[in-house]
Amino acid sequence: MxxxxxxxxxxxxxxxxxxxxxxxxxxxxxxxxxxxxxxxxxHPEDNPWAPLDLRHPIGMATAGKLAALKDDVELCRVTLERSEVEFRALEGTGNAACERPDRTQLDNYPLAPDTPSVTCPVAAALELWRTKSVAPAAQTIFGSELSRIEHLGAYSCRRLYGREEGAWSEHASANAIDISAFVLTDGTRISVLDDWDEGGDKARFLREVRGGACNVFATVLSPDYNAAHANHFHFDQQGRWSGVCR
CATH class of the missing domain: 1.10.287 (Helix Hairpins)
Incomplete structure (x- = not known):
């Protein structure tokens, strides 16, 4: 054979x-x-076992890793350190519904008129949002760098919509921030109140950064939600697993 x-x-x-x-x-x-x-x-951004690094692209595993930070302040601050994000851990304050055991303040972050202390999960999401959504949109749409992000505040010891009864707002523990406008290095100012319904590049920019926020925050509310949000975006890290983007 x-x-x-x-x-x-x-x-x-x-x-x-x-x-x-x-x-x-x-x-x-x-x-x-x-x-x-x-x-x-x-592709660590898609690897659920890889430690979260805010410098990585947003991937399939990012949302789950961000959610894990909500109940673990130490893990969250380790994540900021790993990602080389400069921040300060401040002493806790407040009591009852407005207790703030987690007060994290970002350094060198372009918030105006000041940089308020927020919860660490909000700080981590803000960093991702700035680097992966806001700054790229400014460059792509306007060909300019981001100069500052204007806000209406983070901490407010109050119930939802200032009511006397009902659920407490995420602002009561600074687990939220309201964003009102953006200013670019070329002087362009983009306002939620003035530009959301005006069409053109400014409206396009606002919708892109709103959409980008939905990838990293638990709750994103815009003028599309109701009249109370006509002049700002509301972002928070409420302890739900699935996000609200409206």
Whole structure:
């Protein structure tokens, strides 16, 4: 029998036995697992086991990692340090519904008129939003850098909409911030109140950064939500798993 005929007969036998099929299946599975793990190693933003780094792109695993920070202030601050975000951990203050055990203040962040202390999860989301949404949108749409982000405040010891009864606002613990406008280095000012319904590049910019916020905050409310938000975006990190983007 020729060598060619022997090889042909052997190839016909492979796969006919249960053991052969199992070995081939296990080898294929092992190869697939190696390929999948290699891909995850190259894409930490999509790897649920990789530590969160705010410098990485926003990926499939980012939302889950951000959610994990909501109940773990130490993990959140370690994440800021790992991401080389400058911040200060301030002493807690307040009491009852307005207690603030987590007061984290970002350094070198372009908020105006000041940089209020917020919860660490809000701080982490603000950093992601600025670097992955606001700054790129300013460059893409206007060809300019971001100069400052104007806000209406973060902490306010009050119930929702200032009511005397009902649920407490996320602002009561500074787990929220209201954003009103953006100023670029070329002097362009983009206001939620003035530009949301005006069309053009400013309206496009506002919708892009609103959409970008929905990737990192638990709650995003805009003028599309109700009249109370006609002049600002409301962002918070309420302890829900799924986000609200309106």
């Amino acid at each position: 020729s060598r060619k005929t022997q090889k042909k007969n052997i190839s016909r036998k492979i796969g006919k036995f249960r053991g052969d099929r199992r070995v081939i299946g296990l080898l294929a599975l092992f190869a697939a697992l190696i390929a999948a793990w290699s891909w995850l190693e190259a």
